[in-house]
Amino acid sequence: MNTIIADTCNPEIGNSANIGYYRVNYLDEGQGDPVILLHGSGPGVTAYANWRLLIPELAANYRVIAPDIVGFGYTDRPAGFEYTLESWMDFVLQFMDTLDIGQASLVGNSFGGALSLALAARHPDRVRSFVLMGAAGIRFPISQGLKKVWGYQPSFQAMRDLMNTFAFRGENISDEIVTSRYQASMRPGYQQSYAQMFPEPIQEKLDALCLPEAEIGRIEKPALLVHGREDVIVPLDCSLHAHSLLNNADLHIYSGCGHWIQFERAAEFGRLVASFLDANRP
Numbered sequence: 001m002n003t004i005i006a007d008t009c010n011p012e013i014g015n016s017a018n019i020g021y022y023r024v025n026y027l028d029e030g031q032g033d034p035v036i037l038l039h040g041s042g043p044g045v046t047a048y049a050n051w052r053l054l055i056p057e058l059a060a061n062y063r064v065i066a067p068d069i070v071g072f073g074y075t076d077r078p079a080g081f082e083y084t085l086e087s088w089m090d091f092v093l094q095f096m097d098t099l100d101i102g103q104a105s106l107v108g109n110s111f112g113g114a115l116s117l118a119l120a121a122r123h124p125d126r127v128r129s130f131v132l133m134g135a136a137g138i139r140f141p142i143s144q145g146l147k148k149v150w151g152y153q154p155s156f157q158a159m160r161d162l163m164n165t166f167a168f169r170g171e172n173i174s175d176e177i178v179t180s181r182y183q184a185s186m187r188p189g190y191q192q193s194y195a196q197m198f199p200e201p202i203q204e205k206l207d208a209l210c211l212p213e214a215e216i217g218r219i220e221k222p223a224l225l226v227h228g229r230e231d232v233i234v235p236l237d238c239s240l241h242a243h244s245l246l247n248n249a250d251l252h253i254y255s256g257c258g259h260w261i262q263f264e265r266a267a268e269f270g271r272l273v274a275s276f277l278d279a280n281r282p
Contacts, residue, residue, distance in 0.1 A: 012048040012180075013074050019094045022081075025074035026067035026095070027051075030059030033128075033281060034104040037066040038092070038112030039073075040134075042162065043152040043194055044181030046073035050109060054262055057270030062277065065104075067095055069112070073184070077193040085209055088115055089122065096126060105277055106130040110234055110259065113137060114209040117242070120221045121211055129222040129280040131273055134231055134259045138238040139210045142203050145232040145259070150198040150205075154191055156182050168230045168258035177263075216245045223249035224276040226269065228257030250276075 014027040027047050035058055039050035047066035058064045068075040070091045071083055081087065092115065096104065105128045108116030113135020120127045145165050152158060159182040164170025185191065198205045223246050227239040236253065243251040252272060257264045 011052070012046045012184075014048075017095065017098050019070075019091070019098055022070065022076035022078040024067055024070070024076075024095055024098075026065060027055065028063070028065050029055055030062055030064050032062045033277075034101050035062045035064050035277060036092070036096070036101075036104045036106050037064065038106060038108040038115050039066070039069065040110035040112055041072070041197070042110075042149055042166065042181070043154070044159065044183070044185035044190075046184060049177070049180060049184070050112075051262065053266040054107070054270055054273065058274060058277070061274070062105075065099065065101075067092075069115075071193055071197055077189060083197040085115070085118055089118055092119060093123065093126065102126070103128050105280070107133070107273060108135055109133045109262065110136055111209065117216065117219075118209075118211055120219050120223070121215050124219070124221055127221050128282065129224075129277065131224045131226065131276060132239065132242065133226045133261055133269075134228060134234050135225070135239065135242070136206065136209050136234055137211060138216075138242050139207060140235055140238055142206050143232060143235060146206070146234070147202065149233060150202050152185070152194070154182070154185050159185065165232060166258060166260045167264055168228065168256055169264070173260075173263065213245055216242065217247070220247055222276075222280045224273070225249055225251045226261060226272065227251075227253055228259060228261050228264065229253055229255045230257060231259045233259040 017024045037051045047068050051066045106116040113132040114137035116130045117137040120130050160178050163173040225239045227236050254265050261269050
């Protein structure tokens with residue numbers, strides 16, 4: 001394992017691990033059974049920005065590992081990397097191998113949920129259980145909210161508008177979060193790589209994150225599906241349909257909540273995920 005512990009005052013920057021020809025930035029807290037948190041695809045996202053409130057809740061009893069997925073955050077954006085579901089799955093598997101993690105539970109938000117679902121279907125030996133929060137991975141006509149996310153053009157006001165879209169009550173999202181996400185989206189090279197991930201026609205890019213329903217139906221790993229009823233990015237119907245396909249899944253719906261459950265219902269979400277993980281310990 002080739003890992004460097006960073007000395008930095010920026011909480012978004014944690015440890016650094018080399019995967020082949022590029023470096024991965026990741027947070028690593030707690031001890032015990034490993035839980036890997038996979039963030040969403042919003043502009044300026046980092047593992048810290050996405051999971052800052054959930055990590056302390058889970059780290060009391062688990063080893064919680066949250067990488068900046070390749071193409072996002074402070075992980076390298078290697079030239080020539082193909083941003084596809086298969087490549088992102090390979091990234092997670094190589095990352096786990098680098099940290100000598102044979103099997104882990106996954107918690108995936110939105111894009112990270114689609115990735116978690118695909119890993120549970122195609123690499124079940126590496127997944128103990130998984131949580132999908134506002135997850136993609138089920139086919140749906142692209143929403144206006146998701147069009148706004150993937151079509152982001154950097155400005156502070158555009159980022160504020162996005163935060164208002166993510167949350168049911170966007171006015172509760174602090175200026176600190178907006179500023180952090182905006183500044184991250186302005187780092188050199190970020191917008192260019194972000195535009196490469198989700199170019200037009202974006203419906204095709206969204207569909208490429210989805211699995212055939214028959215494949216989802218063969219997943220046997222324990223799953224928890226969580227969705228905000230007022231989510232305008234990934235509609236609630238996606239989790240309802242995924243729940244109907246999965247053999248071993250529970251579903252929890254939060255009312256008065258949008259796409260950002262981890263902020264809007266942070267304490268309740270943390271307890272729910274911890275309880276699910278406890279129930280599915282090896």
